[in-house]
Amino acid sequence: MLLAPVRGRCNVPARQDARGTHAEPFCLERTREKGWVTLVDTIASWPVLRQLREGDPLGRGRAAQSPRSKALRPRIDEADHVVQSICPYCAVGCGQLVYVRDGEVMHIEGDPASPISRGRLCPKGQASKSYIQSPVRELKVKYRRPYGTVWEELDLETAMDMIADRVVETRARHWQDETEDGAPANRTLAIANLGGATLDNEENYLIKKLCVGLGIVQVENQARI
């Protein structure tokens, strides 16, 4: 319904997969049937009496619930499905659960199953729903022509074609068969590629592979090794 089924995608219903993420105080039991309200009922519903009667002497569990709070449901209950993911920030690699409704991410929280993070996330990981749904996130290609003073719109396909042309032209014009000493070079030093530490392994694999094929040797990222 949301996406074309993809091989291997985790499509577990939210409630089932999120088991263990909700502590007992939020358990979703049905409340007792209420008859008509008598004075005895009213007195019996006084919090102190309820604390004693319901085995919750500190008043931190069931006794503290009001009809309103009893009716509360976690918003993730409304998710269509939940997907296991990994936090995109630092290299600890905390597990994330991404809850999806109507094709939109509705919530991200820590994955309790992860032996690394045990359900915890730092402020960045906690806020990663806002990262992907940031008010300043760009959704369209932007183009600045040489000496231009403004961004212009550009169709993605056109941009891809123009970029492919730039690579082909620059490479053809600035190819180095040999170094000045006559050693083989088989490269262009006129194109450089930067970035990788925030990307997936599969992406880095294609980047390096393509750069090797094109003779682009100035391939670098944030890592120094």
Place this chain on the structure above:
Amino acid sequence: MGSNMAENHPVGFQWVMEARERGAEVIHIDPRFTRTSAMATKWVGIRAGSDIAFLGGIVNYILQNDLWFEEYVRHYTNAPVIIEDTFADTEELDGLFSGWDPEECTYDTTTWKYEGMELHGAAGNREEGFGPTGHQAGHGGAGGGLRHGEPPSEDPELSHPRCVFQILKRHYQRYTPELVAETCGCSVDDFVFVCEALVRNSGRERTSAFCYAVGWTQHTVGVQYIRTAAIIQQLLGNIGRPGGGILALRGHASIQGSTDIPTLFDILPGYLSMPHTKTYGDFDRFMEANISPTGWWGHFKAYWVSLMKAYFGEHANEDNDWLFRTFPRIDDDNSTYWTLEQMLEGTVKGYIVAGENPAVGNANGKAHRLALAKLDWLVVRDLVEIETASFWYDSPEIESGELSTTSIPTEVFFLPAASHVEKDGSFTNTQRLLQWHWQAVEPREDCRSELWFYFHRGRRIKEKLAGSKDERDALIEALQWSYPTHSPIQEPDAEAVLAEINGSVLESGAFLSSYKELKDDGSTACGCWIYCGVYADGVNNAARKKPRWEQNATAPEWAWAWPANRRIIYNRASADPDGRPWSERKKYVWWNGRRWTGDDVPDFDETKAPDYVPRRGARAEEAIAGSHPFIMQPDGRAWLYVPQGLEDAPLPAHYEPHESPFDNILYAQRASPRRQRHAGAAWDPYNPVADEPGSDLYPHVLTTYRLTEHHTAGGMTRSVPYLNELQPELFCEVSPELAREARLEHGGWATIYTSRSAIEARVLVTRRVKPLVVGGRTTHQIGVPYHWGTRLLSTGDSANDLMHAALDPNVHIMETKAVTCGIRPGRRPQGKALVDFVAEIRDQAQSQQAQEPRTEPGEVRRT
């Protein structure tokens, strides 16, 4: 040390806290008192840039007091190996090692080798990219040339004056507690406390770990920082054992993955060397230079050929040397700062930036922005419009008039990227664990993954060049570039790429399950030999998510660790030479009489007995004895002393940072002689140092750092409302003493300046930074986070604009953790006045320097 783990890796820090709860000692040694210090059982404040003196002092303390783990050191390290008599130490040459060439400013590292050892690649082949500077061996791409696994000369008694153990002892003999205190600005008592705690918590029954981050690496001697810790951990027997190690706390989700499967200039997947221009055209010589006769690098050819089959399929075969003749070649340095220089000179025309923000994140940010304005075209791919994309209309240089929008020729393409929940793929975390993240939603509008961008760009380029007869296009035509796609946007299938990385037997198509199955005859293909097995039997092991409560503490069925799902590498060292656990308490992997077994996948040939002795002429892993755990090394041992592979030193020596207010207390040589500089380059001016005239204009030590609420150059956090409410602006941390001295007001503004630029920041007066007495002189340290730039939800000056680009020679990393600076109250001048302000102080300093130039021995002007 070198890390503020509680702040920057908070969820990882839960384990440190838990260990502390169970009685572990947690020591934090750092220039600042941070959140980590607050949670530690002991904090020691030291001067930024002085860690090698501190660590070297620990080495000396261990050796002088005979506190080393004798059996471990004798059997598992190269302590007994005798070094050539050509080697001379810094103690003899006052801060230089033997082999120094003052003209070239490089070392002839052949003077550092094991006695009787042939230089690998054979003499006369130096120009083959395996030269005396050892550059191409720098990534473990090949070890030294040991012919039979055992070094030619050893002294098991460790008493020969030229054995590593004795050299080590002499090298660090002057690193006394008093000298450490004087250099680092800490007390003798604090230093001795650390030594005693480390020793007390190491040995058969206990282990200690070092955790570090870029506080250690971002120095002109960054590699040597880690090396010093490695020496300590070898002497104390803390490598390859549970609870031990030197743990890199890396900063990006897949920064480990991006070196394993590198987007780096000098290596190919699995740390295979890129061929060098000096390797000429000969495949056999390239192989000879890279195949280590002994150790697992002995199979370099199988790794290489299998990669070529993954890249080029049937086009690569034995008859054409697997396309080696047309393979691109690198020079000594094609790293990012070299590229920056080329951009400034105008020889780089096109730049593609994907998920990085060099205009804010790289040292000397101004130079990067000026360089972007020299390009013909630039492609920026990110989720938000970062400073690297907007430099042409919104940068400090536009404001100052150094750049003008209408004169910038650069054509800029900004392409929005997809986030981690909008694509399938794997990150490799700092523990070498490949963890799969599933796509949750479709990317919106023009947002696309890098997988999509690079695949479709490659596809278009291949189409445009199809049928070309030009030899330069042979490689791109041969490139295997067909991956299944899905969804309406034609997203490539990430699992298909992972399957190629894993590798397969070409004839049957069966997936490989281990790098041991790789062949050098072209019958196997594998995109990254160390990742071989991640897709064994067609199962995506990176996507294993078996909950932690359903498995043991090692959690072997959560994701997949390279190599071979080993969670602790070199874990054979967790057992003694006879294969017995060092202690019941620290039992991990052991020999059960028939095979190696234990809580982890043994990092050793499973059936190689502890008493195995290699036969004469044995090669590769067969040449590693049963009692030598370090199987990637040609001699199977951990290296206290590094005879080959590093550019700057076989043993770490304390050098001052490139910019520091002090002379070197230990040697006449002040800073690392081998550091990479851009001497005389207008774009990278340096502050006068030590007692040079003009250095008093930049009297303080400046260090940069990160905050929990922000990530690196801010591209992933300055767009998040919550995080910017929590950390809305740039500040600097100064001590009350400095505040008084420089008339700084808490909450007010300060201007911090270097020869490169000046920034303004809110002043945070705090006792978390304290003045230190170094060499009898009081020095102030200033801390500045580096997350800000001109754009997004919170803006501010970039701390990296203050930084110079002098580099470590091994890995080309910048020294952003220790430079010198000046500080004044108030906001900085704006616009052109900013440039004038910086230039005025710089000119003043330089004119004083010119009147009284300082010369150090060893080089024409050895600073």
